[in-house]
Amino acid sequence: MTAALLTLADSRLPAGGHTHSGGVEQAIAAGLLTDPASLAAFLRRRLTTSGAVAAGLAAAACRAVDTADVVAALAALDAEADARTPSPALRAASRQQGRGLVRVGGRAWPHPAWAALPRHPHHPLALGVAAAAGGLTARDAAAAAAYLSVSGPATAAQRLLAMDPITVAAVTARLSPEVDAVAATAADELPAAADPLLDLLAEVHAVRSDRFFAS
């Protein structure tokens, strides 16, 4: 663990994460998320599905940077990400965040691997390359992806429901052991956990005109 990992997972890193709620905005609209208990349940569900998938992809992308044909390896992982993301809205949200991370990561940690990514890569791929470029490990990349899968949505809920920020911080902090466990498991494989609820929430959300968040 180095300070580079803290930078990568910092919500203040200007990569566009603050405009995405990870399904929280629509979960609130649907009445599924109303209080700290339902927030914790939502985050846990998200962590073990899309969070695990993102962590696996991020770790794999980090390792791909050291392979002979980086372009081909990252392109293959981009296709793996598409295959694990059936919702077009979630694919677009992931690629939008990937593009944002490339913009800041490329300046923060210059590395030839940035040029090997597709122009709008899935977010976990950009995370993996950022980790490699920042001197971090595949396990670190998985940790960043797993953590970000809950930290951003938690603050989105805090803003939308005007929840007590101290309670929300506690909810996120108490998930730490589970975040670590997901990252540790996912770092060595490419999980394919799916959650149709998150897919449906994203699709309904994308066609709303009265939304505060991009996803």
Add this chain to the structure above:
Amino acid sequence: MPPDHVLDDYVDPYAPGHRHGGPLRVGLGGPVGSGKTALAAALCRTLGTEYDLAVVTNDIYTTEDADFLRRNAVLSDDRIEAVQTGCCPHTAIRDDITANLDAVELLESRHPGLELVLVESGGDNLTASFSYGLVDVQVFVVDVAGGDKVPRKGGPGVTASDLLVVNKTDLAPLVGADLGVMRRDADAVRGGKPTLLVSLREDPTAAPVAEWVREQVRARALQGA
């Protein structure tokens, strides 16, 4: 290992005067209801025939301002991009400008000859300001109905914006606001930077603001030459 620190890496390519090529990006900020969208529409009407122009809006509700612009500004849909700001309009124009940069780049790729992009912030308070990573110059819009003390209260928008616009001068007699006081207070805190008192209701072309924008476009063209 991470690369060594090379000082040249830290020269901000987006600092004012450092970004070469591309359209002039003008930020329009200011409190809720001061007339940002009305000004954007006026500038589109007045300058839309002179420049290849597009608009990014950061309205609270995604399409509110974009719809207003479509109705009032004779701007085609493909020249208006609305971004979501995650409940934080200020963050989206200053602290994490990613969504707005994406929108500007999308407009630039769609219209390669683009000369002018207006980036309209969501309504915020007097501390709101644009990052110069996002815009080249910024206009802060306040209005007379907010009280003639606003320029005296200061804040980055009032003191540091490249142009301060005091809108709704037609309402001054109705709300007991002294335009002379607003002018004097603004001049006192703005260190020589311009302030324009306008009424977008009486002058829907925003003629003096449009002329200021033309000067900025010309200055940028000279800079790039």
